[in-house]
Amino acid sequence: MADMLRATRQELAGAFERVLAAGRLILDREVAAFEAEFAAYCGARHCVGVGSGLDALAIALRARGIGPGDEVIVPGHTFIASWLAVAQVGAVPIAADVRPDTCNLDPDSLAAAITPRTAAVMPVHLYGNPAPMDAINRLAARHGLFVLEDAAQAHGARYRGRRAGVLGNAAAFSFYPTKNLGALGDGGAIVTDDDALAERARQYRNYGASAKYIHDIAGTNSRLDELQAAFLRLRLPRLDAENARRRVLAAFYRERLAGLGDLRLPESEPEAEPVYHLFVVRSFARDALAAGLAQRGIGTMVHYPRPPHLQRAFAAASPRMPLPVTEALAGEVLSLPLWPAMTDDHIVRVAAAVREVLAGRPVSSRPDRARSAR
Ligand SMILES: *Cc1c(COP(=O)(O)O)cnc(C)c1O
Numbered sequence: 001m002a003d004m005l006r007a008t009r010q011e012l013a014g015a016f017e018r019v020l021a022a023g024r025l026i027l028d029r030e031v032a033a034f035e036a037e038f039a040a041y042c043g044a045r046h047c048v049g050v051g052s053g054l055d056a057l058a059i060a061l062r063a064r065g066i067g068p069g070d071e072v073i074v075p076g077h078t079f080i081a082s083w084l085a086v087a088q089v090g091a092v093p094i095a096a097d098v099r100p101d102t103c104n105l106d107p108d109s110l111a112a113a114i115t116p117r118t119a120a121v122m123p124v125h126l127y128g129n130p131a132p133m134d135a136i137n138r139l140a141a142r143h144g145l146f147v148l149e150d151a152a153q154a155h156g157a158r159y160r161g162r163r164a165g166v167l168g169n170a171a172a173f174s175f176y177p178t179k180n181l182g183a184l185g186d187g188g189a190i191v192t193d194d195d196a197l198a199e200r201a202r203q204y205r206n207y208g209a210s211a212k213y214i215h216d217i218a219g220t221n222s223r224l225d226e227l228q229a230a231f232l233r234l235r236l237p238r239l240d241a242e243n244a245r246r247r248v249l250a251a252f253y254r255e256r257l258a259g260l261g262d263l264r265l266p267e268s269e270p271e272a273e274p275v276y277h278l279f280v281v282r283s284f285a286r287d288a289l290a291a292g293l294a295q296r297g298i299g300t301m302v303h304y305p306r307p308p309h310l311q312r313a314f315a316a317a318s319p320r321m322p323l324p325v326t327e328a329l330a331g332e333v334l335s336l337p338l339w340p341a342m343t344d345d346h347i348v349r350v351a352a353a354v355r356e357v358l359a360g361r362p363v364s365s366r367p368d369r370a371r372s373a374r
Contacts, residue, residue, distance in 0.1 A: 008234060012184070015230035022226075027206065030229040037236055038173075038189060041156075042165030046198035048190045049224030050205045053152040053174020056188035057085030059222065060170045061120065063190075063200035064146050066091050070119035073145075075105040076307050076319065076326030078124045082150050083308040085172075091119065095309050095319045097326055101267045103127070103280070103333075106325070107135035113320060114139070120146035125154035125164050127303070128180065128246075128277035132269050133159050133167045140168075148172065151191075153277035155181040156243045160271045165191040175224075175232055180246075180277050181239050183228040242340035246276040249338050249347055253279055256351035261285075261358045264332075278303055282332040283358075290334055292357030298350055301335045 019030060031049050039047035050056050066072065068090040074082050076095040086093040096109040105123045121140055123131035131149075140147045147168030151157075154164040155173060165171040173179075175187035190201050200217070203210055208219025254265055264282040268274050280303060283289050290300050307326050309319045337350055 011234050012231060015234055016227065019226050019230050025226045027223055028226050030226040030233065031224050034224070034229040034233050034236070035189070037233060039191060041236060041239070042163045042171075042191050044166050044171075044191045045193045045195065046191065048192075048198055048201040048205065049229060050188045050190065050201075051222035051224065052186045053150075053172055053176060053179075053188040054081045054085055054088075055205075055220075055222040056152075056172035056174065056190045057082065057122070057148065057150060058088040059201050059204050059220075060148050060172055060190045060192070060197070061085060061089045061091065061146075062204055063197045064120065064148075064170070066119045066146065069117065071115060071117045072148075073110055073113045073118060073121045074308075075122075075124050075126070076309060076323040077103055077304070077329050078126060078150070078308070079152070079304060080308045080311060080313070081152070081174075082122055082124050083314060086122070087314075092117075093308070093314070093317060094118070095321075095323055095326070097321070097323045098126075098329070099132075100325050100328075102129060102132070102269060103266075103329060104129060104131040104269075105136065107132055107139060109321070110136065111139055114143050114145075118143065118145060120148055122148045122150055123168065124150040124152075125157055127266065127280050128154050128157055128275040129266065129268050130154065130157050130159040130164060130167065130272040130274065134271065137168065146170075152176075152179060152188075154275060155179065156239050157275040158273040159269070166193065169194060170197055175228065180243060180275055181232065181235060184231050185225075185228055187224050187228045187232065189224065243275040245340040246338060247274075249342055250274075250276045250279050252344075252347055253281075253336060253338070253351060256348075257281065257354055260355060263354075263358060276338060278335045279338040280333050280335050281354075282329070283334065284332060285358075286332050286334050289354070289357055293350075293353055296353045296357070298337065298353050300337070302330075302333060303335050304333075305330055 035047040070091040072086040083093040149171035151164040151171040152174035170192035175183040204219040208217035
C-alpha cells in the first residue's frame with residue numbers, strides 16, 4: 001500500500017487540487033464520473049457510490065425492499081460485514097456452509113437453507129475468488145431470490161468472462177484502502193443493471209431525497225466523497241495491471257509451494273478468474289506455520305479466525321444447520337503476503353521460508369525463477 005501511494009503521490013495531490021478548485025465536496029462531478037467509469041469497467045448499467053462496503057450491501061438490500069420478516073442466506077465463512085448488512089436492515093442472516101475446496105458458498109448447503117421466508121442470497125467472492133454463480137443463480141431463479149454479490153474483495157474478478165458486479169442482480173463493492181481498488185479512506189459502491197434498484201439506492205444514500213428537500217423514503221447519509229471518487233478515478237485505470245501482478249505472484253506461490261506436507265493451496269471454479277485479494281493457504285499446523293514465519297520476520301494474517309455465528313454479536317442467531325467446513329477453516333487458513341508492489345525477491349524469500357518451516361530444513365532461494373515469471 002505504501003509503495004502504491006508513493007508511486008502516485010504527485011497524481012493524488014493533483015486530484016486533491018482539482019477537487020479543491022472545483023469547490024464541491026459532496027455528490028458532484030467526480031462521483032458522477034467515477035460511477036460511470038466503474039459501471040463501464042464492470043460492464044453494468046449503474047454504479048451508485050456510497051460510504052462503505054457495508055453500507056453498499058445494506059443499501060442494496062433495502063433498495064430491494066428486504067427487511068424484517070425476511071431471511072437472507074449468507075456463507076458461514078466470510079467477513080462479518082456480510083452478516084451485519086443483513087442484520088442492519090432488520091432481516092435475519094441464515095448461514096449456509098462453504099465448500100472445502102474453494103471456501104466459497106456451497107450450493108447444496110444453500111439449497112438446504114432455503115425456506116418460504118428466504119428473500120435473497122448473498123454469495124461472497126471471498127479472497128477475490130468468484131463464487132459458483134451458475135449453481136447459485138439457478139437456485140435463486142427457481143425460488144425467486146434476489147442475488148446480491150458481496151464483491152468487496154473481487155474488483156475485476158471474472159466468471160465466464162463477466163466481471164464481478166454483473167454476476168447476480170446487484171453487487172456491493174468496498175473501497176477500503178487495502179482492497180484491490182482502494183480509496184484513501186472509506187468508500188463503497190452498488191453496481192447493478194436494475195434501473196429501479198439503482199434509483200432507489202441513489203435516493204436512499206442521500207436522506208431518501210428524490211429532489212432537494214423532497215423525501216419519498218426514510219433514507220440515510222452514506223455517500224462517496226468527491227475527494228475519494230477523484231482518488232479512485234486515478235487508481236481504476238491501474239486495477240487490471242495490479243490484478244495481473246497479483247496473479248503472477250499467486251502463480252509463483254503455486255509453483256514453489258505445491259505438494260508441501262499437508263499444505264493446501266487456494267482452488268477456484270473452472271469458470272472463475274480470481275484476483276487474489278488474498279492468497280490463503282491451509283494447514284492443520286497453521287499456528288505453527290504462522291509462528292515459524294513470524295520468527296523469520298514474515299507477517300501473515302488469518303482471514304478469519306472466528307466465524308460470525310460464533311461471535312457474541314450473533315450469539316442469538318444460532319445457525320439452522322451445522323457448519324463443519326466453516327468451523328474447520330477458521331483453524332486452518334493462513335493468508336501469505338501478497339500485494340501488487342511485492343517484489344520478486346520478497347516473494348522468493350517468503351516461499352523459501354514456508355518450505356523451510358514446513359520441511360524443518362533450509363531451502364535455498366532462486367530469485368532468477370521469479371524474475372522469469374514476470
Ligand atoms: C471489506 C469487506 C466488507 C465491508 O467493506 P467496508 O468498506 O469495510 O465496510 C464486506 N464484505 C467483505 C467480504 C469484505 O471483505
